[in-house]
Amino acid sequence: MSRVVIVMRTYERPVLLARALASVASQTHRDRHLVIVNNGGDPAVVERVVGASGLAGSGGSHETIHLEVRTGMEAASNRALASATGDYFAVHDDDDVWHPEFLAVTTARLAAEPGAAAVVTGLTKVMETMKGDKVWPVREEPFWLNEGRLTFRGMIGANTFPPVAALFRSSLLATVGMFDESLPVLGDWEFNVRAVRAGRFVYEPRVLARYHVRTPDSDRTVANSIVDGESLHRSTKLLLQDRWLTETVDGVNKGLLSLQAQAAGDAEEALRHGGPRVADTDIDAVASRVVSIMATRRLHRRLWRGVRRPAHGLRAVRRMITGRG
Amino acid sequence: MTPAQLLAAHPGVRLLTLDLFDTLVTRSVAQPTHVFALMERDLAGRDPGKWQGFARERVLAERRARREAAGISEHSDVTIEDIVRELAAELGLGMAERSMLVELEKQTEIAVTRAVPFGAGLVAEARGRGLQVLVVSDNYMPSVHLAGVAAAAGLDITEADIVVSSENGAMKHDGSLWSVVLARTGLEPREILHVGDLADADGTIPARLGIATHVQPAMRVSQREPLNTSPAILPLSFIEAANRDSGADAARNVATGAFALVVAGQVIDAASAAREKGAVGVHFTSRDGWLAHRVYGELRKSDPGLPPHTYTAVSRSLVWRASLGSLDGTSVTRFIGDDERLTRAQACARLGLPSLPHERGDEIVDAVAARALLLGRAAEAEERCRSLRAEYLDYLAHQGVTAPGHHVLVDLGWTGSVVSSLGKMVTEETRGAATFEARLVGLYWDATPHRSVMPLHGLAVDELCPLADNMRLLGVIRLFESLLTAPHGTVTGFRGGDAEWSAGAAVPGLRGADWHEMAEQIVETAANMVLDRHPSVRPAEIDRSTVWAAMMQLGHTPTAREVALLSAVRHETALDHAGPGDLLVAEAAGAGPAGARIEDTYDRLLRHSWLGGSLASWEASDGCPATAMRVREHQPWTDPVWVDG
Secondary structure, eight states, X not given: OOOEEEEEEESSOHHHHHHHHHHHHTXXXXXXXXXXXXXXXXXXXXXXXXXXXXXXXXXXXXXXXXXXXXXXXXXXXXXXXXXXXXXXXXXXXXXXXXXXXXXXXXXXXXHHOTTEEXXXXXXXXXXXXXXXXXXXXXXXXXXXXXXXXXXXXXXXXXXXXXXXXXXXXXXXXXXXXXXXXTOSSOHHHHHHHHHHHHSEEEEEEEEXXXXXXXXXXXXXXXXXXXXXXXXXXXXXXXXXXXXXXXXEETTEEHHHHHHHHHHHHHHHHHHHTTOOOTHHXXXXXXXXXXXXXXXXXXXXXXXXXXXXXXHHHHXXXXXXXXXXX | OOHHHHHHTOTTOOEEEEOSBTTTEEESSSSTTHHHHHHHHHHHTTOHHHHTTHHHHHHHHHHHHHHHHHHHOSSOOOOHHHHHHHHHHHHTOOHHHHHHHHHHHHHHHHHHEXXXXXXXXXXXXXXXTTOEEEEEEOOSSOHHHHHHHHHHTTXXXXXXXXXXXXXXXXXXXXXXXXXXXXXXHOOOGGGEEXXXXXXXXXXXXXXXXTOEEEEOGGGGTTOOOTTOOOGGGHHHHHHHHHHHHHTOOHHXXXXXXXXXXHHHXXXXXXXXXXXXXXXXXXXXXXXXXXXXXXXHXXXXXXXXXXXXXXXXXXXXXXXXXXTOOOOOTTGGXXXXXXXXXXXXXXXXXXXXXXXXXXXXXXXXXXXXXXXXHHXXXXXXXXXXXXXXXXXXXXXXXXXXXXXXXXXXXXXXXXXXHHHHHHHHHHHHHXXXXXXXXXXXXXXXXXXXXXXXXXXXXXXXXXXXXXXXXXXXXXXXHHHHHHHSOOSSOOEEEEETTEEEEOSSOOSOOOSSSOHHHHHHHHHHHHHHHHTTOOSSOOGGGOSHHHHHHHHHHHHTSOOHHXXXXXXXXXXXXXXXXXXXXXXXXXXXXXXXXXXXXXXXXXXXXXXXXXXXXXXXXHHHSXXXXXXXXXXXXXXXXXXSOOSOO
């Protein structure tokens, strides 16, 4: 049996934490080590919930790290991953839930596919309302996921799945590095984009994870980062895309790829929802922007080369004049 | 009527025709589509991921094939090859797998075939009288296979004795197959007696042609929604098939089927947790732990290594009172619900307070006034609750619940509120020396906050499951609570260490059956299951999925005779267990006045009734099918299909 390290970050959501711990305790795959990172919350509350969770008798092992000062989500993940070793790792958010067979199925898939870096399962998005310590589901919908959305090109435009649906090979951490602690959100996306270059992400269509999102009328203290910090997500995404504009993948600009993929993803999403094809305009706009940026960058490269090697520069000018450039 | 009597009633007949399935032969499963569940179980052994959901897909493929065939000719039936072609398109199967599936289905059918005594007797009697016998069947299999099925059941029926729709481009369902029969035999319709199980295809349609008919539907009593088929259904399916074959009544079928499986599940789960955690005690709580505690006792006789068990009296009102610290504006809402109207005396009794003469005890007040009344006597209420707590803890100590070590609490469910309050109280009292976990049959989302008090385990379903299953659980809660109960009333207090029981009627009033007899059947059958003495169900088969399947088959898709049996049962819902309770099967009037909003009807149904039984009852009654249909449209989870794709 392969050992799985599970990272669970939490901050003052004891009721949701209790549910998430029950999800881990119910896993039929027992060779697991759960690292709970209490990210600056009251240690006594977390200890009480962990003590009442039944984790102790559920087959796996667990530890709790109490951080005195609240830190970023990715720093919390890295802290957990540094404290334990295993063949695989997963990031189980403290408000999400696994099917009892999640680890059993995903570890089997990764064992059967040695070239894969990660496996991502089908999942359900659960909208729930939480007020006080009461939490109740309002509606569910299938989360849009397929093999294509787990490729590099599928993922570079947008974060295509939440962490709870994925199991990663631990060796990835040595190959591509840890989570980027400079990112306040979307650290999982940035990691996935690096990770998928190191190995394929396989899709397991069985629905084995439940991604919970609080409705806007829920107590603000339990809101999801993606809902509560929508503008933060947007600005972090722009920041990442700017950063990627300075990087290339197989000779292609990573930032431009992200912009193109984002536009294509938006268009596909609009089509899926049967909405107006307004995204077509965006595609044209983005395509023009991409072409102009590429042309400018090519011109810059040639000019720089021309300055460094005048003979090359003259040849390039001649090609441009004769239209063969 | 015996076969001889039936034939004697038709002296001019020269040919006896019989339907095949459910007339001449039957299966060891409850309904035809459960054969596909057997196939799925077999296929899962080869590649579990690939074949999950096969049984349901097989049913859907047949429906698509039939629609396709109907588009070509209104009289032509489908063949097994047509069905497997549809299946292959859906599942992406190659030729080898298609052939394998055809062969597997034929083998599985033959393996589960049994003769129907009445049908077999009829064939023997007819042949003894010199009558010709033919099997006339609407079926997608070829006659050579159907002859094999008959042979497997010990019947002497050859291929030549079978007229089947798939080979003749005609069907019994529209009457066209009878012209094939008449042409083949050269007989007049009046010279034929046909026996089958379907009122239309075997009754009215041939009768319209002048053929004498006899409809014998006894083999259909175990059939429910066809799409609900998966390997998890099989344990209940085998039991219900055996009950059908033995002619068991609805009460026996319910007791030895779904209820026995739930109780056996409770016991197996509790014993497993107790062994694994090294528990020092297993405590069956509330009235709905009564039957399970008896079965656990039987199991423990054969396995003395299991920790000792108790039946521990507890109720919602008792544990809430005993756990009360201070009575304030928040805690009082636990005892008086927002929408309640009750007498002042009732309100006082909720906290064990006698009604004072000046309080006009029989005057009905709303929740606000009732809460104000209790808050006005807060100090007295708190004192009484402290006293109750002391007496209750004495009782728990006597039961061994406060002994140092780990304890397993067993209950049916459904929020974990009572058991978590009980566990919390004892853990606090023993300063952590006694720890607890609760093993419940089902939990829905209201359980979430209680998980931060103690581990809660939902055997069949929990709030981590899909929303639709949480809703389906809510729809069946009252059914299981009402029938899986103790013969005494609920515990209300303690005097001298002994529990005081409410005077309300405790035993459910069934229609035409005795609950005590049912309870004994539940205990005996469940004990046979956990001790591995049951003829068709092994202990290892009783798990999360099979218990859930049993709950859903009975609770979500009850048969007409089950609804009739249970329609007189009342469910006690009030915190003080006063009043007669609500009828499990909501009366037609429960739909509300004409023009009532469907949301209100649905809400009332879910809060106070057994939803599946009520909808089935309305669908069968005059004037109410439309309301039932509107409820099903309003809330798609109420659809009879609960095995999701």
